[in-house]
Structures are given as C-alpha cells and as structure tokens.
Amino acid sequence: MFLVFSWFPVGVEGIPLELVYRVLSHVSLQDLTTLLATSSYLKSLIEESPLLWSRVHTKELWPNEKTWRWFERAAKCGNVEASIKLVVALLYYEGVSMGKPVHNGELAFALFESLETGGSLGPRSQLWLLYRPPWGAQPLCSKRFVFTRISHVAQLKGASWGIRVLSRISEVVPDGVRHSDSFEINWVKKALEEGDIHARLLHWRFRYEKRHREGNLDPGTELQAIRDMREMCLTGYYPAALTLSLFLATSRCPQIQGLPEIREFLQSSPPSRTYYALRYQQQVTPHMHHVLVDWLCEVANIRLHSSHILHAATQIVEAYLSMEQVTCNQLQLIGITAVLLATRCVLT
Structure with missing residues (x-):
C-alpha cells in the first residue's frame, strides 16, 4: 500500500502572521520598501504596522529625494536612527533639496524636539552636539536657526528639554565664544530649578x-x-x-x-567600557586596541589636541566597539572619525 502526498504551493498568506512579522523585523529599510511592491498582502501588513517602522534599521541608506518619505514614515513611528539621519540631512542639506533654510530648520527643530521629549534617548542625550556653536561659515546650514529656535522655546515657553540642552551647551562653550544672546541667561541655574x-x-x-x-x-x-x-x-x-x-x-x-x-x-563601579567593547568584539584583540590608542595619542600630539579631546575620542571608539562588530582594517577609520567627533565635543 502506497501513500500519496499532494503538495500545494503555499503563498505568504498561508504563513502565520507571527512568523511573518518576526522575519520582517530583521529586514532593512531598503528591503522593506522593496517588499511593498511585491505583494499587496505584504504591503498592507507593512503599512499597518507602526512597530515595524519604529524598529527597522537603515544601514547604509541615506535620506534623498527617493527615500525621504520612507525615512519620514519611520521617524514618525519613533525610529531614532531614521530621525537622526533626517536631522543631519536637514542641518547640512545632504542628499535632499527642500527649499529655504528656514523650512529645513523648522523640520530639524521638530525632529530634535520629538527625540528629546519622546523618551527614547533619555535625559543624557548628546544630540545638542550636532548644532551647538561655534558654527562654520556655511551658507547651506541650518544649525544657527535650530539653536536660536530652541533658545526661544526655552525662554518664552520654559520648555524643560530646551533648558536642559542649553545648560549642556553652556558647559562646553567657553566665555570667549559667544554666538547668541541666549548665553546671557544662566541656563545651568534654570535647569537646576527644573530639577535636572x-x-x-x-x-x-x-x-x-x-x-x-x-x-x-x-x-x-x-x-x-x-x-x-x-x-x-x-x-x-x-x-x-x-x-x-x-x-x-x-x-x-x-x-x-x-x-x-x-x-x-x-x-x-561597573567594569570599564573597554572591557565590554573587547568582550563584544570577535576580531579586535586587546593588543589591537592598545595599538589604536597609541596611534590616537600620536594623532592628538601631531594635531596639538588637548588631553580632553584624546579622552573623548577614546570613549567614542569604545562606545562604538561596544555596539558594532568591526574588522581589523576598520579600526583606524573609526579612530580618526572619533577624533573628529571629539573636536566637536570639547573646545580647547
């Protein structure tokens, strides 16, 4: 006696929803937008799931005229990565042309406000480093507008997040560098009154x-x-x-x-960030880390950077190594990028 099995093709509609959502949660933004055009069933699932948009990762994708609406959709659903990329694109007009600087500044300010008040980043957010003075002489840059807008919100409306941000900025901007009358206000004292x-x-x-x-x-x-x-x-x-x-x-x-x-x-005290970084990395060894730090010391010495910048760069490197797997040939690039970021964090 023989048993005859009949095989029927099963479409995506026959897969349990829980499994479909689990798979889609690991799909990048670029692949997610591609899936929208492949199936009306998947399109309805993706478009009706804010949770997917809030967790989708953008990888190397950058906001431009084609992808802007997808980044905007993810940002509205609370996706921090998409929001920060949108903010940078608006601050520097990278990959998108959206008219007047004031319009870009307003959009960037709205995103900053959403990120600072949404609870995703917490009260120790460092986003203010993106727009704090001093500013370069770049005509296509809306940093000054965003900073002024936040100052007005803090002064006129008493926004606690704006007061907190300005107190952080006043901490790192020395007395000789003043780009706004808002620094005449003791923002640290105001933040203290807010309970910060x-x-x-x-x-x-x-x-x-x-x-x-x-x-x-x-x-x-x-x-x-x-x-x-x-x-x-x-x-x-x-x-x-x-x-x-x-x-x-x-x-x-x-x-x-x-x-x-x-x-x-x-x-x-918890273990150092270096401990967590090296424990997380699969290819980077303690010896490689020591060589990188030695090289950063040489760079700081050649560029006449202060020890504060060197320490900040080292912390940035270790923070990145704690979250992302890297290869050996990427270490130097990560190190020099950290130095550039540190020069924005610390003024000498």
Missing part, C-alpha cells in the same frame, strides 16, 4: 571645584561641599559618585577621611 541632576552637579562644580583645585577652600567650606555631594550621591547618579571620590582623593584637609568612600566607589 546634571545641572545640580555643574552648579556644585562651579561653587567648589576651582577653589578646591587651587587650594583656596577652608576646612568648613570643604566639609560643606562633601555633604552636598554625598546628598547628591544618594540619587544614584554615577558622575556624582565619581566627582566625590576625586574630591576626597585630592582633599588637603586632614580631618576628612575619604578612603572608605573611595574604596566603596571603586568596588561598586
């Missing part, structure tokens, strides 16, 4: 750190500074714990016993 923990740390540094470094703090004031910082550490803010440990380690006051707190901080 980082502004609280900046305010503490402004009051005590310079005098402590110069040895001009009397014992009573130094004890008060330590009390204030210990209270801040109770919030669990890691930079506050680091600041307190450094302050105690350099204290000249014999009455202050900081060793137990320093020991506790070191024991409770």
Whole structure:
C-alpha cells in the first residue's frame, strides 16, 4: 500500500502572521520598501504596522529625494536612527533639496524636539552636539536657526528639554565664544530649578571645584561641599559618585577621611567600557586596541589636541566597539572619525 502526498504551493498568506512579522523585523529599510511592491498582502501588513517602522534599521541608506518619505514614515513611528539621519540631512542639506533654510530648520527643530521629549534617548542625550556653536561659515546650514529656535522655546515657553540642552551647551562653550544672546541667561541655574541632576552637579562644580583645585577652600567650606555631594550621591547618579571620590582623593584637609568612600566607589563601579567593547568584539584583540590608542595619542600630539579631546575620542571608539562588530582594517577609520567627533565635543 502506497501513500500519496499532494503538495500545494503555499503563498505568504498561508504563513502565520507571527512568523511573518518576526522575519520582517530583521529586514532593512531598503528591503522593506522593496517588499511593498511585491505583494499587496505584504504591503498592507507593512503599512499597518507602526512597530515595524519604529524598529527597522537603515544601514547604509541615506535620506534623498527617493527615500525621504520612507525615512519620514519611520521617524514618525519613533525610529531614532531614521530621525537622526533626517536631522543631519536637514542641518547640512545632504542628499535632499527642500527649499529655504528656514523650512529645513523648522523640520530639524521638530525632529530634535520629538527625540528629546519622546523618551527614547533619555535625559543624557548628546544630540545638542550636532548644532551647538561655534558654527562654520556655511551658507547651506541650518544649525544657527535650530539653536536660536530652541533658545526661544526655552525662554518664552520654559520648555524643560530646551533648558536642559542649553545648560549642556553652556558647559562646553567657553566665555570667549559667544554666538547668541541666549548665553546671557544662566541656563545651568534654570535647569537646576527644573530639577535636572546634571545641572545640580555643574552648579556644585562651579561653587567648589576651582577653589578646591587651587587650594583656596577652608576646612568648613570643604566639609560643606562633601555633604552636598554625598546628598547628591544618594540619587544614584554615577558622575556624582565619581566627582566625590576625586574630591576626597585630592582633599588637603586632614580631618576628612575619604578612603572608605573611595574604596566603596571603586568596588561598586561597573567594569570599564573597554572591557565590554573587547568582550563584544570577535576580531579586535586587546593588543589591537592598545595599538589604536597609541596611534590616537600620536594623532592628538601631531594635531596639538588637548588631553580632553584624546579622552573623548577614546570613549567614542569604545562606545562604538561596544555596539558594532568591526574588522581589523576598520579600526583606524573609526579612530580618526572619533577624533573628529571629539573636536566637536570639547573646545580647547
């Protein structure tokens, strides 16, 4: 007795929806838009799923006149990667021509506001590095417009995200570099009134750190500074714990016993970012990492960059290595890119 099996072709409609969505969640934006033209069934599934658009990765695709609407769709669904690429394209007019600079600036401002208030990036977002002064003499650039627009929103409407952003910018822009009247406002103080923990740390540094470094703090004031910082550490803010440990380690006051707190901080500190980066990488070895850092030191020395820029570049490299797999021949490119980004993060 023989059993006869009949095979029937099964289309995509016969596949369970859960499996279809699971597969589509790993598809890039370019492939996702291609699938829209292959099947009306897939088209309806993709267009009616904001979750897919919010998670789709763009890879090497960049906003242009053909892909702009897809990036815009993903950004409206909360896709951070698509939003940031749109912002950069609007700031520099790369790959898209959308009329007047004011129009580009308004669109960029709306995206920045959405990113800062949407909760995807958190209060420690570094997006302000994209538009903070000083600005170059580029006619096709809307950075100045975006910065001015954020200043107006912070001043006139009291937008907490704008106040927080401007307090961060005022921290890194020195007194000799002023491109706007908005810096006449003490944004750190305003952010402190809004309850921003980082502004609280900046305010503490402004009051005590310079005098402590110069040895001009009397014992009573130094004890008060330590009390204030210990209270801040109770919030669990890691930079506050680091600041307190450094302050105690350099204290000249014999009455202050900081060793137990320093020991506790070191024991409770998480492993360094280098540890996570090298653990994540499959091809990059500790020796390669050391060679890269040595080369970055040489670059910083040749270009007369400060140690702050060097440390910032190293942190950027390690942050990238913690998230993306790289090959050995990409390390130098990543390193020099990190140096360029660091020069925007730190002014010397």
